[in-house]
Structure formats: C-alpha cells, structure tokens
C-alpha cells in the first residue's frame with residue numbers, strides 16, 4: 609500500500625513509519641523537522657520517501673498525496689506550554705495544516721487516521737472519561753485539537769473517512785519534550801543521578817500508554833470498517849505524578865527524593881481514559897505496562913551511563 613505519515617520524523621510518527629516499513633508498505637514521510645529529527649528514522653531511511661515540507665503548503669501536499677491509500681496524520685505543534693505564547697502559530701499549523709489533509713482526502717478518496725488528544729476534554733467532570741464527555745479545552749494547544757475535531761466532523765459529512773484517535777499520555781523510546789514529556793524529563797534527571805522535579809504536589813493523575821500500543825491502534829483504525837469516530841487511546845489505568853517519580857527512583861535503586869516546584873499553567877489535573885469504545889470498534893487494547901517498561905529502561909540507562917564513564 610502507498611501510505612503517507614505526516615509528522616513521521618517525530619516521536620509517534622516515526623514508530624508508525626517503522627511498523628509500516630516492516631510490513632512492506634510504500635511509505636512517504638512528510639515532516640518539516642520543526643521538532644522531529646531525521647535520526648528518528650535512521651532504521652528505515654533507505655526504505656522510505658522522506659519529504660521535508662510544511663503541512664501548510666497545500667500545493668506540495670497535493671502532489672505528494674495524489675496516489676496514497678491512507679494518511680496517518682501526526683504532524684502538529686504539540687507543546688501545551690509553548691502554545692500560550694504562540695496561539696496563532698498553533699492554530700495555523702494544527703488547524704489549517706490539518707484541514708489541508710482533510711481537503712485532499714476528500715479530493716483523492718484516501719482514509720485519514722489522525723492524532724487528536726485527550727486534552728480536548730479539559731478538566732473532566734467524571735473519571736474515567738468517555739468519548740461523549742463535555743469538551744472544555746483549557747489551553748491554546750487543546751483548542752486546536754478540538755477545532756480539528758469540528759473539521760473532521762464537517763469533512764465526514766462530506767464523505768471523508770476520518771478517525772481521530774484521542775491519545776492520552778504516550779511514553780516510549782524517542783519521546784520528544786512535548787505532551788507527556790514528564791517521563792522523559794524524570795528519566796534524564798535519574799540518568800544523571802538527580803531527583804525528579806515535580807510541578808505541583810504530584811497528585812495529578814495520568815493515563816500513560818506505550819507508543820507501540822498507540823501504533824497498533826492507528827493500524828487497526830486504518831484497517832477497520834469504521835469510517836468516522838473519535839476514540840480514546842489510553843489504558844484505563846492511572847498513576848499519579850508523585851507515584852511515577854517514586855517508581856522511577858525505585859527502579860533506579862538510587863537514594864533520592866522528588867523535588868517539588870510550581871504547578872504548570874494549563875495543566876489538566878486528572879486524566880483517565882474510558883477504553884470501552886476502542887475495544888468495541890477496533891478490538892484494540894493496550895499491552896505494555898508502564899512499570900515494566902520503566903524498570904527495563906531505567907536499568908538500561910544506568911548501565912549505559914556506568915559503562916560510558
């Protein structure tokens with residue numbers, strides 16, 4: 609199959625690309641390398657068609673996407689904190705850029721599976737969060753993700769097959785400093801034998817889902833008969849940020865205590881997915897446990913550090 613992945617040099621996108629290449633698809637990566645890195649594609653670079661363009665460049669996109677059967681759309685500006693100082697830029701990339709993909713899906717008839725976000729819910733009234741819960745985004749980034757959903761609905765009505773996956777907090781190899789960067793930040797601190805820094809008291813709860821499980825959700829959504837839906841992609845389990853910090857310290861066997869700093873603006877306090885719809889529509893469930901991954905990753909990090917010294 610001819611498949612394109614926007615944001616394919618980023619964290620989630622590069623894992624999708626690796627999976628598709630292994631499966632034997634003909635993969636085109638579209639990325640302007642704003643936060644993405646070509647090194648993220650090192651394992652597959654000889655087997656893909658990498659095109660460095662901006663998703664706001666409609667004419668170039670049109671030439672590239674005319675023969676594809678599906679697009680995984682991951683490209684976005686994805687930092688909540690950064691979005692407060694650049695709301696217009698976030699709107700332009702995340703909303704206008706996404707509409708370009710939807711417009712071309714309408715013209716050429718390909719299916720789109722794209723990255724929405726649990727941030728569309730804002731601070732939830734009920735936990736776990738069901739897909740039909742109230743949407744109340746509390747930062748400019750999250751607002752762009754809700755605007756994308758409104759666009760997805762508009763194009764669905766015009767016959768476009770488009771599925772929005774509402775990712776919860778993703779963790780895994782090659783994670784960028786964006787959305788769920790807390791795990792990456794904690795791991796970097798631990799690697800240098802420093803205690804994790806927690807914003808606030810650490811009572812915030814998060815639903816962390818492994819990046820390769822997220823890849824599977826994307827693939828299953830693309831292959832399913834479902835044409836239009838917004839689906840939570842999480843585990844339905846949570847950990848508080850304080851528990852996470854303590855878990856990472858425990859995995860490291862270091863004698864450390866987390867440090868607390870000020871709470872972040874625009875940070876949702878509690879997040880936990882209701883995962884029934886993903887099971888029902890896609891037959892998808894998470895497989896990898898955060899704790900197992902952390903144990904393995906922390907031990908590898910410290911081993912590498914010691915052998916490099």
Ligand SMILES: NC(=O)c1ccc[n+]([C@@H]2O[C@H](COP(=O)([O-])OP(=O)(O)OC[C@H]3O[C@@H](n4cnc5c(N)ncnc54)[C@H](O)[C@@H]3O)[C@@H](O)[C@H]2O)c1
Nearest residue numbers: 615617618619620640642643644662663683684723775778
């Ligand atoms: N990582 C998470 O936990 C998480 C959670 C919810 C939603 N999401 C969404 O998932 C998607 C992927 O996130 P990620 O964590 O991999 O982020 P990332 O920053 O690693 O990847 C985004 C990619 O998009 C590219 N990009 C940015 N602007 C572009 C533009 N104008 N034109 C072309 N390419 C552009 C970047 O260079 C980067 O490679 C994003 O849409 C993000 O909003 C991520």
